[in-house]
Amino acid sequence: xxxxxxxxxxxxxxxxxxxxxxxxxxxxxxxxxxxxxxxxxxxxxxxxxxxxxxxxxxxxxxxxxxxxxxxxxxxxxxxxxxxxxxxxxxxxxxxxxxxxxxxxxxxxxxxxxxxxxxxxxxxxxxxxxxxxxxxxxxxxxxxxxxxxxxxxxxxxxxxxxxxxxxxxxxxxxxxxxxxxxxxxxxxxxxxxxxxxxxxxxxxxxxxxxxxxxxxxxxxxxxxxxxxxxxxxxxxxxxxxxxxxxxxxxxxx
Numbered sequence: 001x002x003x004x005x006x007x008x009x010x011x012x013x014x015x016x017x018x019x020x021x022x023x024x025x026x027x028x029x030x031x032x033x034x035x036x037x038x039x040x041x042x043x044x045x046x047x048x049x050x051x052x053x054x055x056x057x058x059x060x061x062x063x064x065x066x067x068x069x070x071x072x073x074x075x076x077x078x079x080x081x082x083x084x085x086x087x088x089x090x091x092x093x094x095x096x097x098x099x100x101x102x103x104x105x106x107x108x109x110x111x112x113x114x115x116x117x118x119x120x121x122x123x124x125x126x127x128x129x130x131x132x133x134x135x136x137x138x139x140x141x142x143x144x145x146x147x148x149x150x151x152x153x154x155x156x157x158x159x160x161x162x163x164x165x166x167x168x169x170x171x172x173x174x175x176x177x178x179x180x181x182x183x184x185x186x187x188x189x190x191x192x193x194x195x196x197x198x199x200x201x202x203x204x205x206x207x208x209x210x211x212x213x214x215x216x217x218x219x220x221x222x223x224x225x226x227x228x229x230x231x232x233x234x235x236x237x238x239x240x241x242x243x244x245x246x247x248x249x250x251x252x
Contacts, residue, residue, distance in 0.1 A: 005194045008187065015186035018140060019147045019179070026151020030159070037156035040149045044069075060236075067225075067232040070178065073142055074224045077185035081138025081193050082211045085131065089207045123203070131203040135196055139189025143182055150179070172242060174235035181227045188220050 029036055052065035076083070109126035116129035119136070123129045158166040169175070192213045196202045202209040 005191070005198050008191060011187035011190040012183065014190060015143060015183045018186070019143050019150075019183055022144045022147025023151030023154070026148040026153075027155040029148060030152040030155040034156070037149075037153040040153065063232045063236045066235060067229050070228040070232065071225045073146070073182065074185040074221060074228065076142045077139050077182065078189045078192065078217065078221050078224075079213070080141060080189060081135035082196075082213070084134045084138050085202075085206070085211060088130075088134070092207055121197075121203075127206060128203040131206045132197055135193035135202070136190070139186050139193060143186045146182060169243070172234075172239045174231040174239050177227055177231040177234070181224050181231070185221065185224045188217050188224075192217055 048062065048065045048069055051068060052061035055061045055064055057064055105126055109129075112129040112133055113123055113126060116123045116132045119132070121129075121132055123132065154166060154169070157169055195214060195217075196209075196211065200209060202211065
C-alpha cells in the first residue's frame with residue numbers, strides 16, 4: 001500500500017486477504033503442532049471464565065465476558081497503532097535523556113527506513129519511518145493472530161470429524177458475525193493509519209501531532225462492538241444447540 005487514503009472497500013479487501021492468508025498459515029501450524037488448537041481453546045476458555053467470575057451478572061456472565069474480550073479485539077484492530085504511538089509518546093516524555101537519545105537512532109533504524117520507503121513513503125529519518133510502520137502494522141497484529149488460531153482450529157475439526165462437521169461449525173451464527181466484524185474493524189484501523197499519515201502528516205510532526213481519528217470511524221467501531229454483543233449472545237444461547245456433540249467435544 002502506497003501513500004494516500006484509498007476507498008474503504010480496498011481496506012476491507014486487504015483485511016480479508018490478511019485473515020485468509022493467516023488462516024492458511026494456521027492450517028500449516030496445526031500440521032506441525034497438532035495439539036495447538038486445544039491449547040488455544042483452553043487458554044481462551046480459561047481467560048473468559050476468569051473474567052466472568054469478576055462480573056456481578058449471575059445470568060449473563062459468560063455472554064458479557066465474551067463481549068468484553070471481543071470488544072478489546074475490535075479496539076486493538078482499529079486503534080492499535082494509535083495506542084502504540086501514545087505509549088511511545090509517554091516513553092519519550094518520561095524517559096531519561098540517555099534512553100531518549102538511544103531511541104532516536106536504534107540499531108535497526110535503517111531497516112525501518114527501508115521498509116517505509118518500500119511501502120512508497122518518502123521518509124527522511126528513523127522517527128518518521130517508525131511512526132508510519134506503527135500506524136500501518138498496529139491494526140494487523142490481532143487479526144493475524146486470530147486468523148492463525150482460526151485456521152489451526154478449523155483444520156483440527158476437519159481432521160477429527162470430517163468436512164460435514166467443519167461446514168456445520170463454519171455456519172454457526174455467531175461465527176458468521178464475528179469474523180466479518182473483525183475484518184471490518186481491521187479495515188477501519190488501516191483507514192485510520194492512512195488518514196493520519198496522509199491528511200494529518202503525523203509522521204512529519206511527531207511527537208507533537210494530533211492522533212484524532214475521523215468521527216465516522218468511531219461510529220463504525222461502535223457498530224462493530226454492537227455486532228459482537230449480538231454474536232456473544234448467540235455464542236452462549238444459540239450456537240451450542242446447533243453445534244452437535246462431536247464439535248462440542250472439540251471445543252473442550
